[in-house]
Amino acid sequence: MSLEDFNSSSKPDKVIYSKVPSKEKAFNLIEFSLKNDRLIDIFGKCEIDYEGRASSYLAPGDRLTIVKPDGTLIVHKREKREPVNWQPPKSRNKVDISNENLVLTSRRRKPKEKLEITYEKIFSISSLLPEDEKEIQLNRSEEEMGDLIIEKPWIIEKGFKIIEREKETDLGYIDIFGKDKNQNRVIIELKRKKISLSDISQLKRYQKSLKKDYNNLRGVIVGPSISKKAENLLKEEKLEFTKLKPEVCDLGTDLTEFQ
Amino acid sequence: MSLEDFNSSSKPDKVIYSKVPSKEKAFNLIEFSLKNDRLIDIFGKCEIDYEGRASSYLAPGDRLTIVKPDGTLIVHKREKREPVNWQPPKSRNKVDISNENLVLTSRRRKPKEKLEITYEKIFSISSLLPEDEKEIQLNRSEEEMGDLIIEKPWIIEKGFKIIEREKETDLGYIDIFGKDKNQNRVIIELKRKKISLSDISQLKRYQKSLKKDYNNLRGVIVGPSISKKAENLLKEEKLEFTKLKPEVCDLGTDLTEFQ
DNA sequence: GCCTAGGTCCCGTCG
DNA sequence: CGACGGGGCCTAGGC
Structure with a gap:
């Protein structure tokens, strides 16, 4: 050439x-x-x-x-x-x-x-000279965890109901906003990997932004696991942790054991 | 071949x-x-x-x-x-x-x-077959901002004194820990770009971890600018913002104007 | 190995 | 545009 x-x-x-x-x-x-x-x-x-x-x-x-x-x-x-x-x-x-x-x-x-x-x-x-190509398909994202909870809210706990997804507040966006069987409002923060200190801070911040509007506003962080320091802070802040692995959120996974 | x-x-x-x-x-x-x-x-x-x-x-x-x-x-x-x-x-x-x-x-x-x-x-x-090579030299990092403040603490404010850098707490690492002219302890959080909500949460978290040990524990976030929502949260939390652009921290910059 | 936090983060999304 | 938060983040630094 x-x-x-x-x-x-x-x-x-x-x-x-x-x-x-x-x-x-x-x-x-x-x-x-x-x-x-x-x-x-x-x-x-x-x-x-x-x-x-x-x-x-x-x-x-x-x-x-x-x-x-x-x-x-x-x-x-x-x-x-x-x-x-x-x-x-x-x-x-x-x-x-x-x-x-x-x-x-x-x-x-x-x-x-x-x-x-x-x-x-x-x-x-x-x-x-590369030709155009297809987009990649990626699974197991935090978004998929959200999809699953929207579809099957009882995974969080019996009687849990969704109110809003991606709810905007003065201090950022709440992944999932819902209420428990006693009508307490619940803020859900989803994480696809082990929970760390900053994740707790984030949830606490969202809770702060709404606590003027609700009594008994619960904060629940959802993820596969949690670090020791993060767990300590979680307890101090009276927040909650619910275990959910992102791979469980793949479509087609059998979830009857949760029911 | x-x-x-x-x-x-x-x-x-x-x-x-x-x-x-x-x-x-x-x-x-x-x-x-x-x-x-x-x-x-x-x-x-x-x-x-x-x-x-x-x-x-x-x-x-x-x-x-x-x-x-x-x-x-x-x-x-x-x-x-x-x-x-x-x-x-x-x-x-x-x-x-x-x-x-x-x-x-x-x-x-x-x-x-x-x-x-x-x-x-x-x-x-x-x-x-690539040969070995030198390391890159990078400037304007957050670390350099810290170097500058260690050397010239009066940039933060008159009478400010360094106590410790990278101070470990139960809730993470404080960039710079010091005291002001009235002996109040001060937590400094450095950021090289515009301050956002999560940066304030981070500083607040550090303050929480030490507030049992000190009265009048100030929290100061240092950066080139701050977003509107972050500024609101800052005021609510009674934290402070000090403007410092990372490029000022390049070696050789004339800082006499600050004195 | 775990954990924490920065980055010329990149990137998408939504206001 | 700015702003906010996720990411198979990656990478460095402690412990």
Whole structure:
């Protein structure tokens, strides 16, 4: 694949690859890819300056840079799941040659941020053309726990009735608001993993926002388990904990044992 | 680069590339790369099953998969900063050929998780050898705000003195614990961005944990700004807000105006 | 290992 | 837009 072919009118190539390209060739391939909504994959030795919500400098080293058609820019080093530097979607990316180095610059405003990658060596560039794809289907979210409780409120306790979901208050949104068999109002806070201190604070805050309106306002946190410190705070605050594992909320799980 | 060369004893290649490889060739290159701590970069049409903390299925589509020497596996689609699927560092990755498809499987235990990528087509594979690199230097963190206040406590207010940093309580860790000019104890909670409801809850929680030990225990939240609801809650709880922008905490900033 | 809290968190949702 | 809270959050730091 020669550079001259980039702008040919035939069906665009799914993959364009260049190994140890010259600065000029790299520049042309990256600029072509940016213009044509391609996904770019650069492996090279580079240093990185970032200035924005925070600021950082990363000394020269081998990294993998990905530029997506939506403006996202991601730089990975050899370890860890998180990129070492990045720019979010809708960033504006451009390539330059400066002082004989290839420079990739990514900017956005609001917040104002700038990421500058200076390559002293490029080992390879892949320019890819991904087709559209389906959305992922994810299960076992907190939302599903809510769905289950809406459908089967007796899981919380006998006689429990739903009043409102995602109820807004001055101090945030209550997952589920309901009442028990004695007509006491109940605030339910759902968590899909082990309850920690901040979760209790959150529930307490919601309770505070409504206690002027109700007597006997109960607060119940629902989750698979709870940490020791959180349990202590829970008791002190006279809140309650109900055990419910998110995997039980998958559709089709047999819940007759709860009845 | 032929497959036979993979195991040669000469200096390993920085980059090995294969365009539209056969299943067998892809298998060999990936297996070789997994064994030799190389970073692998696969562009192909695949479907993905995940089962673990949650569960998901992703229908076939074009994606970019990265496998790092530390076991990290990342799958990107054409948009967004976040990978659509992943496995964290120290996952165990292996490659297979099953029903004429290439299958990449990544597992970890604790929590038990399994990610399975089935490729129906592979457009390209890059196998890379990144060298070690320096750590990133990041500025404007909450920690730096703390450093500044330790050094110049008068930024909080005239006469303020530090007692302890990262003070542990039953209900969490206080950023800075100190006393004012009247010997009242002061809890300082630092935030690098706009204060929200949960930040106030956090400070309130710390105050609660110590109020049995002190009279006149003040709570001060420090940050660049505060949301309206958070400000209301702040006043109700008789807590205080002090404005301090994290960028002021960069080394070398002139702070004489505060004195 | 558990627990706590920050993050250039990202991201969706709702006002 | 801001604001709020979830996330397979990830990651670092204590204990």
